[in-house]
Amino acid sequence: MTAIDHLILGQVLDIHANPFDVEPDGCARHIRRGAILVRDGAIHEIGEAEDLRAAHPDARVTDHGEGVILPGFVDSHAHYPQTAIIASWGKRLIDWLNSYTFPEEMRFRDADYANEIANRYLNLLLTHGTTSVASFCTIHPASVTAIFAAAEQRGMAVTAGRTCMDRNAPDGLRDDAQSAYDESKALLETWHGRGRATYAITPRFSPTSTPEQLEALGALWAEHPDCPMQTHLSEQTDEVEWVAELYPSKKDYLDTYEAHGLLKPGGMFGHAIWLTDSERDRLRDHGAALIHCPTSNTFIGSGLFDTARAVAEGQTVGLATDTGGGSSFSMLHTMASAYEIGQLTGTALHPAQLLWLATTGSARAMRQADRIGTLALGSAADLVVLDLASTPAIAQRQARAETIWEAVFPTIMMGDDRAVVAVHVGGRLFDTHKGEWAFPD
Template sequence: MSSHLKAYRAAILHSLADPAVVGVEQSYEYFEDGLLLVEDGHIARVGHAAELLPTLKDVEVVEYRDALITPGFIDTHIHYPQTGMIASYGEQLLDWLNTYTFPTERQFADKAHAGDVAGIFLKELLRNGTTTALVFGSVHKQSVDAFFEAAQALNLRMIAGKVLMDRNAPDYLTDTPESGYADSKELIERWHGKGRLHYAVTPRFAPTSTPEQLALAGKLFNEYPDLYMHTHLSENRKEIEWVKALFPERQGYLDVYDHHRLIGARSVFAHGVHLCDEECRRLAETGSAVAFCPTSNLFLGSGLFDLNKLEAHGVRVGLGTDVGAGTSFSQLQSLNEAYKVMQLQGKKLDPFKSLYLATLGGANALYLDDKIGNFASGKDADFVVLDYNATPLISYRMQQAKTLAEKLFALTMLGDDRAVKETYAAGQSVHRRD
């Protein structure tokens, strides 16, 4: 065996497909005493320890007791410049942007500041078991340089982009259609496809871009292969009314992006709380995705995301924390809130569906399911070790659990960063809990 082969032993769980499509029992694979083989940063094999251990010679085996190994979590919508303003009190979306967000993002004109925050941000993601994220920068191109430099140093698979915003924002945070296009193009040439990094064309949301800027953003999105487009959609009812007033010639919020060629594969729209059936159909037929951001939508009072409605139309859905409007970097906490969002609508969120949303579902939404999301051979070895004894309460609850579903559900209800024992990216440990 190769000297680069390493094995990790624990209970192992990963998604195989969407439970909504194949049914819960066919949607996952579980090894109560499992072995994950990693070679040169990729998954070599996964299976029962009793079957795989006899085939190994001179291979280091790292064993985790009372632990569960899952694929690394995937965050499909988050703002790294808002790290310092997380948990800011008492506003709904539009007032919140003006009161907290814009003044905070002003500081990212200073690349040294951006680099400091990028380091804190990535440390928080990894501490919470998130190994891939779709990330907003600020309007300043140096904020994206700082972020990618920090992500590259850790060999993370990350997607980010410079915010495009040429109106309805403070002068100190606006660009122009031409400068936004030129700066984004420069960043794409420098970072897109470098190592495990990807670029996203990032208009903040329709109200802060003129039609001229959106047109150039659409031009850019279609100029390069495999680019992402990342923006907001139908988060708040007042926001939707504002879009109608700014774009009276368009048929709706989504049509603004559609008209400017910003919709399609690798387009990710955050929130989508108030979508009509026609918009859901259009998202599905173009292969676009929506990021479900439950902690943010509850915190800002935006509304309840209708996961079942989007699924019925075949829309790709990932899970997002939306920090800083979100209240935690933890995808476990996001799933806690997602369960409550569904309950408030008289609907259910099965724990294996939760696992799917946080892992393979996010990979599918990002068109990265050939690289991350589960433990299929050849995929990136991004994984997280969850501790069944992370807190006294979790430990006690696990002693009462009779099924895997019970254990998984309890982790999503009670877990947070303390439940993450260790996080690996491309086979390397990038976080170990003290």
């Protein structure tokens, strides 16, 4: 039996071209009373609501009224095991890791705890409008199983990997080169490509890996080049100095990855703030992606990532929360933070650019732009529906708007989970305010 078609009605905002290349009004189509026809979990048709209703009279209809339908947000760097320690006060990176992060990650040796947090985290993502994420796990294989199982239950396209560390981490959170390789490989073989799961090879960062471990993970990646690789790079200046001490023979921080086969397409480098010109050139030339984590970069006091410069240089840039170094689960809040950092680095990012970074930009960084972060026909019907008047403060500003961009910008700057009316995952409707799936299939 074929599943029935599903028509999703609302304002449709389709940013179909890169707004860093094309004028904002040329990169998007706004259909005030629009419709998306979903067939078998994918976007089959987009058009005027009236036309699609007439053409598909038997389709089930979900009408979001004035709600604005966009691709679901894509968070290209997060740590789901840090869900319960988000907003922990008063530390910079290395102290923050030792004081808050490592003790919390230790708890994931308990599979029940890992399951509890994985499910809590994905529900938080959905209520904040995020339908896909690339997340670090912990060193424990059960932490990887937990997030992929929770994602599978919800039909979400989640990228995740076992976080490998064989030095400068406490007892109980360290592996070695061989066990990192073996356990990552076993998880990769179980999960990568199963349903919507993507396995990411995940060395935490050079300070917590020996050269032997980086070499082993480089070898694993060479065997599975279609997997992504996620890590951290040049987040804080004292971290960069520490890496120089730990790897005296390497010419710079990036070289600690590059020399071990960890710089190539599919590489996702979180933060990437304190880069030399040579590192910038090599990141671009090798087709790696830089992941901008604005709320984290301000919260932990790391520095200002210059998005406009990176894009102008030809870098691939994703946008991410970096939960729980980042101070929010919300990609709206993350866009607001990226906007403010843009102001400090000399460029007012346009709402179209912010929305593009939070959807297609992240999806491109993850090499999944053909499937997620887009309303292109044939891509997954992973959608977020925004109420552009979700609070009195936003509503009164939005009432003055003369363009869709003016209407959406107050929600980007001041919105939170109250602005997220619903998400669809593979077409299936999740009522974010009730926290439940709206119908069973």
